[in-house]
Each structure stands twice: as C-alpha cells, then as structure tokens.
Amino acid sequence: MIAAAGSGSGKTTVTTALLKAFLLEGKNVAAYKCGPDYIDPMFHSEVIKIPSRNIDTFILGENNVKYVVGKNSLSMDISVVEGVMGYYDGTGIGTNGSSYEIARLLGCPVVLVLNCEGMAISVCAVIEGFKNFREESNIKGVILNNISEGMYRYYKNIIETNIQVKVYGYMNRLDDCKLESRHLGLVTAQEIGNLQSIVNTLGENASRTIDIKGLNELAQTAPVIEYEDPVIERKDEVNIGIAYDKSFCFYYRDSLEVLEKMGANLIYFSPMSDKKLPDNLSGLIFGGGYPELYMDDLSNNKSMLEDIKEKISSGIPTFAECGGYMYLLDSFKEDGNEYELAGVCEGQSYMTNRLNNFGYVTLTADKDNLMCKKGDKINGHEFHYSTSTNLGDAFTATKPESEKTWKCIVADDTKFMGYPHLHFLGNIDFARNFMETAISYQKGHIK
Known part of the structure; x- marks a missing residue:
C-alpha cells in the first residue's frame, strides 16, 4: 500500500x-x-x-x-x-x-x-x-x-x-x-x-x-487473502444501457460486474454525441461525472433528451446517481444561463461554492421502490458541489457516527434518482431488484 x-x-x-x-x-x-x-x-x-x-x-x-x-x-x-x-x-x-x-x-x-x-x-x-x-x-x-x-x-x-x-x-x-x-x-x-x-x-x-x-x-511478504465469494444469482439475459462519455464516467467496475454476473449485457451510449438510445434496452443507468462542464452539448442534443424521456415515461427501469440524476431533471442553471435537460423529474440543479452533504451516508428506504422495500438500507457516499430544487424524499440519509439526517432520492417502482453514489456489491439485493424489474419490462409486464 x-x-x-x-x-x-x-x-x-x-x-x-x-x-x-x-x-x-x-x-x-x-x-x-x-x-x-x-x-x-x-x-x-x-x-x-x-x-x-x-x-x-x-x-x-x-x-x-x-x-x-x-x-x-x-x-x-x-x-x-x-x-x-x-x-x-x-x-x-x-x-x-x-x-x-x-x-x-x-x-x-x-x-x-x-x-x-x-x-x-x-x-x-x-x-x-x-x-x-x-x-x-x-x-x-x-x-x-x-x-x-x-x-x-x-x-x-x-x-x-x-x-x-x-x-x-x-x-x-x-x-x-x-x-x-x-x-x-x-x-x-x-x-x-x-x-x-x-x-x-x-x-x-x-x-x-x-x-x-x-x-x-x-x-511478496503479504499473506494470501482468504475470502468467501458473494452469492450472485444468475437471472435472464437483458440489455442495460450505460450512459458513458466525458460527462458521465463515474462507475465502479465491480458494481457493473454484479449486473453482468446476473445476466446483464451492458451497452454503452453517449448522451453527448449519440442521437438516440441503443435499441432493445430493458434498463438504463446514468452514473456521475461532470455534466456541468458539458451542458451545451448535453442540452443541445434534443433527440437524445426526447428519446430518454419517452423511454423512461414508458416504464423502463432507470437508476441515476449524482451527475446522472442532474441530467434527468428539468434543467441546470449557471451564471444566468438555463440549460433544458431531460425533464424526467421536476427540478433544477445549480452549482454552489461548497460541498453538499459530503461523505459517507447510510440510506434507509421510506417507501417501496425500484431498488428495495421500505426499511431496507444501503451504504453509499455523496461528493458534489451542486444541489437541486428537488432532492427527493424516498429515502432518509444518515451520516455515520452522527445525528445528521436528510431526505433524498426521487424513486418509485421504475425509477431511482438522486445524489448518493452506490455500489451494488455493497447490497446485491439492490442489483437483483433492478434486474428483475428490467426482466419484467423486457417481457412487456411494465407499461
């Protein structure tokens, strides 16, 4: 080390x-x-x-x-x-x-x-x-x-x-x-x-x-590491779209591999340069990154924004964290300029001069949603200078070793969107629930 x-x-x-x-x-x-x-x-x-x-x-x-x-x-x-x-x-x-x-x-x-x-x-x-x-x-x-x-x-x-x-x-x-x-x-x-x-x-x-x-x-003096393999159950094969370009590049490889082991075919697309989503997707994931640096490209790519809004409105399971969540809001505002975005979720994000809710968090679900049942928990972290007018209220975030709490995450049966970053290896049930909903969407059970 x-x-x-x-x-x-x-x-x-x-x-x-x-x-x-x-x-x-x-x-x-x-x-x-x-x-x-x-x-x-x-x-x-x-x-x-x-x-x-x-x-x-x-x-x-x-x-x-x-x-x-x-x-x-x-x-x-x-x-x-x-x-x-x-x-x-x-x-x-x-x-x-x-x-x-x-x-x-x-x-x-x-x-x-x-x-x-x-x-x-x-x-x-x-x-x-x-x-x-x-x-x-x-x-x-x-x-x-x-x-x-x-x-x-x-x-x-x-x-x-x-x-x-x-x-x-x-x-x-x-x-x-x-x-x-x-x-x-x-x-x-x-x-x-x-x-x-x-x-x-x-x-x-x-x-x-x-x-x-x-x-x-x-x-070479380090010992052999002993561990138990996590239990990751194979599901049906589904295509999951991953937003990936200069704007959205914050992903944990091991988190994505949990989805792959469950049967996900990960199909990468660029919200900046592609004109529409790839065909035959059954789920969408928008990671974090630096969308605030590329708002002209993101906001001007109207065909992609329209396709994303249409697909998410149709019920395609969607997981978005931090920068990905910002992209799915109505707009982003900076220096007097307002950039129209996907409009999947009401609200506007904007930059501040300080870190907001920085550090580790434990999320507790306040209602059933795409990723888990009410009362379920997952550990994650927040690291962002932006904030928004709609942080969501589907989860309660708690700082470790602290009494500080706040509401966060916009979530329902097919959506999970908010600032916290998660890792599916940290709670494999979250990944399983996402995959099962994607399989239902693929089979036409979600309209």
Missing part, C-alpha cells in the same frame, strides 16, 4: 509512477484505491490497461474488500493499493474505513509517501509517530517526494540512522508531470491530452530513483 500523512502528498503521482515502473520491469500489475474516489482509479487504469478497483469497508464490507482484491490479484505478479487521505483517517473521529484498517484487513505492507520540506531530523518524529500510533501499523518504509538527489541522500542518512524504517527512494519535483485538479479532485484521465507522456516520464523517473526491486520483495 502507498499511503501518506494527508491529502495532497502526491500519493496518486507516486502510485502512477510505480505502476508504470513495475510494468517496465515486465510485471503483471493490479491496482486498487482505498475509499470511494472515482478519479484516481482512472489514472491507474490508464497505466495498467485493466480496471483499477475501489476497496472500501464502509460501502462494501470487509469480506467483499478481500474478495475484490483476492480474485483480481490471483494471476498478477504484484498488486499496488493507493491509500486515501491520511493513513489513519476514517469516518468520524476514528479509524473505521481508513487506509490503516484496509492494510490490516489485507495484511499488506505499507510505504508512506512523505514530503520533507521544512524539516530536518523532525522527519523521523513524523515517521515514528505514524509507525507507532496504532498496533500493527504495517508501515515498513517511506518514499520521499519532491526532493533532489542531494537532499534525498541527506534525508536517507538521517532517517536510517535514527529509526528502523527503510527508505525506498524518492521522486524528483517534476513540474511538467503534475496531475491537475478541480472541485471534485483531480481532473479525469481522459481530459489530459499528454497523459501517456506524463506516465512514461513518471515511470522512467521512478525506475531510476526508487528501489523497485526492493518494493517488489516487500510486496
């Missing part, structure tokens, strides 16, 4: 560099991201050319975290896990859901990415503090970030003289290789035109300045 003292340390840059460096060594590499973030795994996937997967104990549960890593690492030479926030940061004031908890669950060794700027021997106190803050911290080494070769030799001598931690190398300050950010974190991988050039530079640099062989040897 590549972890850090806090956000903004360069975890993603170092992880990306290491993934490429391992590939240059001829290794088969798997990548994982602690927590619910969508964007970091996109960078991993661009490097290793296979899906990077999210592992999150709050959303998935412990066994499913082990299942995701265990099954996808079987044929790999090495697996690299990128941590989230600071190593010990979890829900509320504790470590639940933290990178630390996941490292303990998997039994994997941990290497801290550390920025030494403004410190001398105090860097040893920082490392010792992290190493000894909890039992079985699993912290075995450090990588020093944004320093020169000369300063690296200085810090390496200080650290290895004073404490029992191995220094595995360093990363130079590479200003041309910075991964840009915006309000939801880093920009997406597909928005960076010279990404492959950046990845190549990072990987070649890491091969020179980081002990890749030593990290590979460290990784």
